[in-house]
Amino acid sequence: MTTEIVNTIAKQIAEKILKQPSRVIGADEPLISSGLIDSFSLVDLALFVEDTFGVRIEDSELNAATFDSLSQLAELIRSRQS
């Protein structure tokens, strides 16, 4: 389940945000603190999560302290789905 979430978001980030479809994003790779997802794209990520998983990520949560990797984000999503 978590793997599925990770894969779905990884695909979205590589294709839509980075525009490098072949880019592999590791489940524990830093996303925000590394600048891989820049501040202009954080809102895209939040909107995608909301549309795809029916879970809201508040704008004040869009920072590395709340989640900085796909696995952490997937965990956050799962905890809100249940």
Add this chain to the structure above:
Amino acid sequence: MTTFSERLQSHLHQTPERVAVTLQFANLPDLPISYSQLLRGAQGFSASLKKEGIASGEVVLLILRHGEELIYSYFGVIIHGAIPSVMSFLTEKLSPERYRADLSTLISVTRPAAIVTYGEFVDEVREALKGGDSVRAVIVAESVPAEKVNISSWSGLKRKPEDIALLQHSSGTTGLQKGVALSHQAVFNQLDVYSKVLGLNEKDVIVSWLPLYHDMGLIAGFLLPILYGIPLVLMSPFDWVRAPYRLMQSVSKYKGTLSWLPNFAYNFCAQKIRDRHLEGVDLSTWRAVINCSEPVRWESHLAFQEKFQAYGLPENALHSSYAMAENVFAVTQSTLGSKPRVEVIEREAFMMERVVRDANDKASVTVMSSGHALPNVQIKIVDEKGNELPERVIGEIALKSDCMLTGYYNRPDATEKAFVDGWYVTGDYGFISGGEIFVSGRKKDMIIVGGKNVYPQDLEVLSYEVPGVHAGRSVAFGLFDEEQGTEEVVIIAEADSDVEAENQKIAELIRQHVTKNSAIALRHVKVVGPKWILKTSSGKTARSANKEKYLQELGRG
């Protein structure tokens, strides 16, 4: 003529309890600050600068985030008679080593006498200091208490209109070495005229999310309202970029009338705000949303209008301005009350002949005017030799005004280079049509990403630090991205081989390194084999020629 301190004193006497600024924070109640509260906060900082022996006319660097401390310290420096300069705070993604190096660069050129920052950041700042440099005090912002206002202590009241009031820097190694120094007189000459052009009145409320280390934020979104008694609603750029709808909610809540935005923000707001965040929002008071600090796009205005007219955005609210820190701020402004003029011109003539002709039925490009020159600004379009060109011929924009910079601070060499026969040559290309200024491109190599100035040479130097890339063998340039309404940076670097897999790895390292060490997030990197990059006869990298080559390879030339 007046000075900042005199103007603040008069607000304190006339309207001490009036709200000067309302600060907004995510998840916290709004914080209204009256003129008297603002100046009590400022008095505390002035006292602490005095205690540290900081003299009138010395530079004080402010390294603070959005918040009360930034505002109090800014005006504390002013009433103390010193010169404030705001440096952006370390962001989540920026490498602390790079930040320190940038800070050292700024200190070595600007020679500030003191730095104001947070307690948690003092060690970081001290790391950047060297024995024998100019910094005599590091003041911890949150430990400075407000004090009872004591106007007789204000050394700022002894400043003369021609004295330097403030410095303004853009980012990166190159930008930090060129602090624009502006006098009190220049700022008031600009703002007196600009406020008339805008028809500023007692019903106006300015709403801004722009950072104070940028001219648009500092002048239009901070000093103009506070010095001219127009209520300001100010939020953090970091909160806005994560929740762009906050701008609309604030305009609605405070009946905002004026805002300034870089072009990308029109696209950003039009694309990324959900209707559920706009429930009950009323934008009918918003009489001017002014597009400046990067090339203005008619398509961006259309997208913004279409998205927000359902929420009451007036028909003629979207405007344009051509602005730069060297002229304090605005050089031109589109006429309020009507839409900025748009011309549909012949693409071929525009690109190849550098002249402007109506397209009629030929392939066309739509260009939007930035309006008329301000009444105190003279503009001419010049050719390579400095000869003035007629209307509808593209050349470099040169200007003259009574609100120009005093100089680049401690950089007489750079100041001298910027002027030719008393005219400031902007490095921007444009043309005049029907008396209005259209900005069409850039002679200088600077890239503007989301309103932020980025110097390609800084990015190229960063790429040389990546193993596998040799000095002098990469090139950076900007490419306009239609969807985002701003430029994206492209870096091309030569590697020793043509092995694709190896070069992919180098590309990824360049992306990571440049992103960690600059203000931008780098996406487009192409690593090529030897001898790809075009050089001029003198061995310099020709950025525009390499951009052409890149576009041709993409089939977009």
